[in-house]
Amino acid sequence: MNWMLVVAGAAVGAPLRHLTDRALRARFGHGFPWGTFTVNVVGSFALGLLAGVASAHAFLLLGTGLCGALTTYSTFSYETHVLYGNGAKGYAVLNVAGSLAAGLGAVWLGVRAAGL
Numbered sequence: 001m002n003w004m005l006v007v008a009g010a011a012v013g014a015p016l017r018h019l020t021d022r023a024l025r026a027r028f029g030h031g032f033p034w035g036t037f038t039v040n041v042v043g044s045f046a047l048g049l050l051a052g053v054a055s056a057h058a059f060l061l062l063g064t065g066l067c068g069a070l071t072t073y074s075t076f077s078y079e080t081h082v083l084y085g086n087g088a089k090g091y092a093v094l095n096v097a098g099s100l101a102a103g104l105g106a107v108w109l110g111v112r113a114a115g116l
Contacts, residue, residue, distance in 0.1 A: 002060055009065015017070050032091055033079040036072060037099055043071035044103040048110025 021035025028034050050063045076099060084092035 002057075005057055005060040006065040006068070009061045009063075009067075010069035011065075013066040013069030016066075017072060031088075033076070033083075033095060036075050036079055037095065037102070040071045040073075040076060040099055041102045041106045043067045045106035045110040046070075048107035048112075049114050050110075052111060052114030052116040 017035075017039045020039050024034040024038060047063055047067045050059055050067070054062060076095070080092050080095045083089075083095060
């Protein structure tokens with residue numbers, strides 16, 4: 001039963017990540033990975049919020065499944081590597097520092113919003 005909750009959440013999170021990335025690339029271009037940055041920050045906030053208010057089953061569905069498939073450390077790492085390799089070293093550093101600061105800030109806000 002638990003694995004089905006994770007799969008159901010992931011079935012929503014992964015396409016949502018893809019669609020967000022496509023929409024933001026269409027709007028802002030390929031210079032900076034805004035799609036990955038956005039889903040990672042939103043997912044961090046959602047996970048912080050869920051940590052304080054979700055039941056175990058809801059956390060499996062929304063935290064592990066949806067947020068796990070929505071956010072992506074591997075794509076963040078790869079996109080940072082590509083930025084650096086293409087000579088956009090400033091964007092690579094901005095991606096790392098901005099993602100870390102925004103992600104930690106978002107999870108902190110989510111936890112605070114949950115009343116923890």
